[in-house]
Amino acid sequence: MALRVGFVGLGIMGQPMAQNVAEGGYELTVFNRSSEKSKPLADAGATVAPTPKAVAEASDVIILMLAGPEAIDAVFEGPEGLMAGMRKGQILINMSTVSPQYSKQLAEKITSKSVVAIDAPVSGSRKPAEEGALVILAGGPKEQVTELEPLLMCMGKKVVYCGNVGQGSSMKMAVNLLLGTMAAGISEAVNLGQKCGLDTATMLETMLAGPMGCALFEFKKPMLIDDQFSAQFPLKHMTKDIRFALQTADDNGAMVPLGHAVFQLYRQSIGLGLSDMDFAAVKKVFERISD
Amino acid sequence: MALRVGFVGLGIMGQPMAQNVAEGGYELTVFNRSSEKSKPLADAGATVAPTPKAVAEASDVIILMLAGPEAIDAVFEGPEGLMAGMRKGQILINMSTVSPQYSKQLAEKITSKSVVAIDAPVSGSRKPAEEGALVILAGGPKEQVTELEPLLMCMGKKVVYCGNVGQGSSMKMAVNLLLGTMAAGISEAVNLGQKCGLDTATMLETMLAGPMGCALFEFKKPMLIDDQFSAQFPLKHMTKDIRFALQTADDNGAMVPLGHAVFQLYRQSIGLGLSDMDFAAVKKVFERISD
């Protein structure tokens, strides 16, 4: 018998991910705080639940794709929250990006209801979400992760098993710390070259032609050349991810001197009003702080 | 009539580069401080000069590939130095990595002798040097750089014209600052994951599978997994390059907050005795400074 899947959080990422679950043939119940975002899912055959609790009651597996800890807490607690509707034997897959510590706390919380927790944040942004081509970083009991692979593979092209619950989030931290560092790093290097009088396009071609050539820099190249930063992955989300990564480093005694410098740069970008631009807009901070 | 080429500096990079010039059919005169390194070139048909001055006297174009400013000064000055043998109409191509400021000072110095200066540092290490597959970052009068392209293409797969003399060095600074930042960045991210209990190989596969996947990280992957750092590009040279990049940033008013953090990490690696290992050995510093 097919799994009944609940999906909470239909934002820029959650929407196409839920769509892909619906297209995968699962019986889907969705909830989103602002209900107009549920429309496209209803059109795709999903049931729109009036409350998180109702999602929990109607599902075997509940997927969360929310902005962060506060948003998760908001759908979890209270008389109409997820917790109120959960029951023994269910599985909760949190695909939102949170710190490993929060993942573990969430898991502990639902243990009282005998619900199994999996943390499965994703690597990739809107476009791979639409194409079901995300990389899914999963932590939790290996047996359940394996069983759920068909469901996860509706949304992704690859499931990386990372270890116990919380380890999916740990992997996300490591990956996005590097992502944020690389975008800040190329911004700093390009800005240095520009201050020396080098041509931006020539610089980027040179960097891409060598061993550092990668899809990330290919994506950012036109942004840096045209000084236009339409969001692939919004800077405010990267800032949040680096904040979580620093917290994770603090929790685990890992030193992150670059991470701290990188965080200051993204945080400063927020102050410059660049929150909704692509995270490569961190380049603007270098221009501002250099003579 | 074929150009007569002088080559000074037959170290780990200079040797194969000079070999490729010899194989290109140029009449080659070489000099190296410790003369046993000249042997293979002599076998390849090059004349071994007794002094830098003799190289200058025997050549139309003089190529330098030395460890840095001090080594260049050492072959330049004095009664048996290059300057003493230079004459009007010659071209000096400095392929050593130095700061743009030093490049410009060197150019000014030889202007008195009516010698044209080109700075042409390379991107790539021993292996591409052997294969004639370096990327050559050239600054100087465009006409002369163009004329010399056949010579340069013996050593490289691509010549990037960067602008006036000094701009080749500027490009090298921007490129290697990014290189150093990326190697430190992946070390920091992998160390964070390790402290969280993640498997190193799984982490690197995940990072390489996404948009950050690049040849650089492919090269460093086995080093990081096996904790073995045989030098492709020695850490001491990367440290020197970042030092020059910080100086260049200071000279040009470019802010490099990551560069400063990165420099401290490489400089600390030197203190740990990692000078002659690959620059990815900067990873060891993260292990040491983390709990």
Add this chain to the structure above:
Amino acid sequence: MALRVGFVGLGIMGQPMAQNVAEGGYELTVFNRSSEKSKPLADAGATVAPTPKAVAEASDVIILMLAGPEAIDAVFEGPEGLMAGMRKGQILINMSTVSPQYSKQLAEKITSKSVVAIDAPVSGSRKPAEEGALVILAGGPKEQVTELEPLLMCMGKKVVYCGNVGQGSSMKMAVNLLLGTMAAGISEAVNLGQKCGLDTATMLETMLAGPMGCALFEFKKPMLIDDQFSAQFPLKHMTKDIRFALQTADDNGAMVPLGHAVFQLYRQSIGLGLSDMDFAAVKKVFERISD
């Protein structure tokens, strides 16, 4: 009629502070999680309450002096917690060091009970606490802070009115960020001098003889000379304070590049097992990271 005062938290700071309140002639009720710490207060005439709730019920003004947010939450919530015993018209003075944000959240929470919140962290450690010579940094309604000055002046030599609730904590953040930076700063400078071969005592005398001479450096001078760091103010608490200061900076959009570097140094000290030493032991990290 005399105010009835409740005091929760009888640790290294709370104990002498509560003693000074008792000696000030106030009717005192105390609570501490490990009850043996209440003994000296009982000897001084205080009533020892069995629960936080009982403290609240017996008092007009409740003072908290606890290790941090978690400890405060632990005495606040639950059927035997402070909240359960609070009533309209009471005043809560939180003298624990927390972030301004937490101070404001705590204030909001007790507004539902019509209890007035004052945050009043202290500047100074064990010795000034014993001597009633703390500097008290108070935020909250001006009228109430003024009314309570006689009570506060039992514990301190000065009450600085900082503004609305939360501003006492903000002041503490600014003060301790500077304190942490100065201790790390003198450690870095002394370590630099030592690496250059200078005599430690000569260095400290020189620094103290000039415009930087201050009581802080006088206190740390024998520690740095003798390489002995018995705690005046434990390093783990300074680490916590800097962590809160970074959070506060993040919440308010203030850039703290030094604070981030300083935090890494203290956090690393924890990893080296220096938690319970004086915060000047951060010097050991410089020795470790330098050649």
Add this chain to the structure above:
Amino acid sequence: MALRVGFVGLGIMGQPMAQNVAEGGYELTVFNRSSEKSKPLADAGATVAPTPKAVAEASDVIILMLAGPEAIDAVFEGPEGLMAGMRKGQILINMSTVSPQYSKQLAEKITSKSVVAIDAPVSGSRKPAEEGALVILAGGPKEQVTELEPLLMCMGKKVVYCGNVGQGSSMKMAVNLLLGTMAAGISEAVNLGQKCGLDTATMLETMLAGPMGCALFEFKKPMLIDDQFSAQFPLKHMTKDIRFALQTADDNGAMVPLGHAVFQLYRQSIGLGLSDMDFAAVKKVFERISD
């Protein structure tokens, strides 16, 4: 018989220092590149020499007080330079701030002339220079330093013997690194408080009332309150000193993570046009980089 003293460099510091030497009864010969600055010294009875060489010829002891290495090199070399006039048995006291490495190179250079080198940079700015109240940090042969104490004490209130030649400069590096860190540190802390809504004067009074209270912060207090930064010690000189301190740290394998962050802040101040203001104007950078 009285020593004949030569003094080269009559800038903001050198002028009053030379005046104090003249008033000390020494036979004084002076040189300054822009000769109008020699006037007041001529009025005080000094001989104005036409060239550095002439200063050397007329003196037993030569004092330098110049802006940095370039300025020293400029008066040293060439047919009319100091070197050309030096002879066996003289003593050179370099009171300019330079790196220890430069001090040692200078000493080596004049060894060929059998001239003894002492490096004796000063702690203190214009006002203590006028009052003969500088702290003089001396490196060199102990015997000669002791013999010259009467001369040095015309200019200073204290001579600190630091060790061999170069160690005076090392001490200056350590002292000014701390000075620069403290001014940046209080700027960061005050800016944090301001972003939290605290009153600037209240903050500074609180900081000064505690163990961090020192003359430095007393001097900077009105600057920070009034947002007016007339130079006591110009920011460009502090920037130069921190640059030398980082170089010294690099030369000696001392890690200076705060120093790097501090340098970026001062360097950025230069970019904002604050070069000639007091170094406490680094505060403006925090305002600029914070939201």
